[in-house]
Amino acid sequence: MILVDDHLLAVHLGDSRAVAPGSVPLATTCSWWWRLAAALGGDRGGALSRIMDPLEPGTEPTSTLAVERVRDEVTVLDLRDLIPNMARVAARYRLNLLAAEALVAADALGADIVVGQDTPRLREAARVRGITYLVEA
Amino acid sequence: MSDPDPWPDYDRELQRIRDRLDLPAPLEAYDGPPEGEDPVQLSVRMSPRLRHDITEVARRRRQSITSFVTEALEDAVRREQDPFAAIAASMTARFRSQLARAVESGAYAEAAAEVDASEGWSESP
Numbered sequence: 215m216i217l218v219d220d221h222l223l224a225v226h227l228g229d230s231r232a233v234a235p236g237s238v239p240l241a242t243t244c245s246w247w248w249r250l251a252a253a254l255g256g257d258r259g260g261a262l263s264r265i266m267d268p269l270e271p272g273t274e275p276t277s278t279l280a281v282e283r284v285r286d287e288v289t290v291l292d293l294r295d296l297i298p299n300m301a302r303v304a305a306r307y308r309l310n311l312l313a314a315e316a317l318v319a320a321d322a323l324g325a326d327i328v329v330g331q332d333t334p335r336l337r338e339a340a341r342v343r344g345i346t347y348l349v350e351a
Numbered sequence: 352m353s354d355p356d357p358w359p360d361y362d363r364e365l366q367r368i369r370d371r372l373d374l375p376a377p378l379e380a381y382d383g384p385p386e387g388e389d390p391v392q393l394s395v396r397m398s399p400r401l402r403h404d405i406t407e408v409a410r411r412r413r414q415s416i417t418s419f420v421t422e423a424l425e426d427a428v429r430r431e432q433d434p435f436a437a438i439a440a441s442m443t444a445r446f447r448s449q450l451a452r453a454v455e456s457g458a459y460a461e462a463a464a465e466v467d468a469s470e471g472w473s474e475s476p
Contacts, residue, residue: 215374224459226435227442228451239377240434245472252469253462254450262462266449276446283441287434295368302357302364310472322368331460 215289217241217320220250221330222350223288227280241289241323243315251281291319307339320345378432 216238218226223242253262254277266277284290293315300314309317313336320327326346327336340347409419430437439447453459467473 220463221454221460224450225454227438228447228454239375249463249466252466253459262453262458266446266453276443277450279441280438280446280450283438287437289374291368291372295371299361299364299368302361306357311470312472318365322365322372323374331463 215239215241215323215325216328217243217316217323217325218246218288219316219329219331220246220253222328223247223250223284224253225330225350239289240287241291241319241325242284243312243319244290244293245312245315247281247284247290249312250284254281289323291322296322303339307335307342309335309339312336313339317343317345 218240219242223246254266296315296318299318299321300311303309303317304311304314307313307317313333316327316333316336317339319325320340321343326348327340328348328350329336330350332349337347337349405420406416409416412419414422430440450459453462464473
């Protein structure tokens with residue numbers, strides 16, 4: 215199993231490239247899922263809003279569907295199970311919410327972490343915990 | 352005074368999470384003869400209604416029933432093997448091309464950074 219961040223989710227939702235060969239199951243975290251949802255769904259007036267089509271009245275945005283389908287196709291562990299250990303690793307490795315959740319989720323799932331955006335503290339904590347951490351170019 | 356060792360509690364909690372996990376069974380890779388071998392037969396029982404509908408759809412698509420059913424099953428298996436194929440199937444081509452451009456141009460990274468900033472998630476030095 216591999217645990218992917220929202221950047222990789224966005225890359226692969228865009229062009230549907232396979233994240234991993236064969237049928238390796240995918241997981242992500244609640245925080246990365248939320249960042250994908252907020253980045254795609256928010257009307258922030260930035261570069262993303264200029265590229266994505268404005269929503270037509272009376273239609274559900276395709277981005278909402280994409281975000282919903284993540285729930286059906288990608289494993290996401292419940293934060294209630296992860297938070298006690300997230301607190302432990304956050305203090306130990308000075309991790310923020312995203313990195314702490316990713317580390318504990320990967321540990322629990324026995325998953326490799328594959329990200330589109332490098333997070334140095336998560337990379338270092340993963341190294342210490344013996345979790346494979348890859349940045350996909 | 353040094354920090355207390357957090358790992359016994361961490362490992363105990365980790366085991367508790369793993370005990371409660373109910374993950375789908377992994378798919379075994381195919382290791383039989385290569386593609387192009389003689390086809391094999393797969394017999395399934397189905398409702399007369401479904402058999403009728405399959406026949407009608409295949410006829411409309413100008414396909415044989417064998418060709419249509421094989422194509423449909425290949426598609427279903429591909430979606431199960433590749434989660435992104437399943438998600439992509441529900442996306443419009445336009446949305447996917449816009450998202451691909453957003454990733455390529457850095458617009459997605461910019462939007463994600465805005466989320467980080469608004470949530471206070473940026474890594475402090």
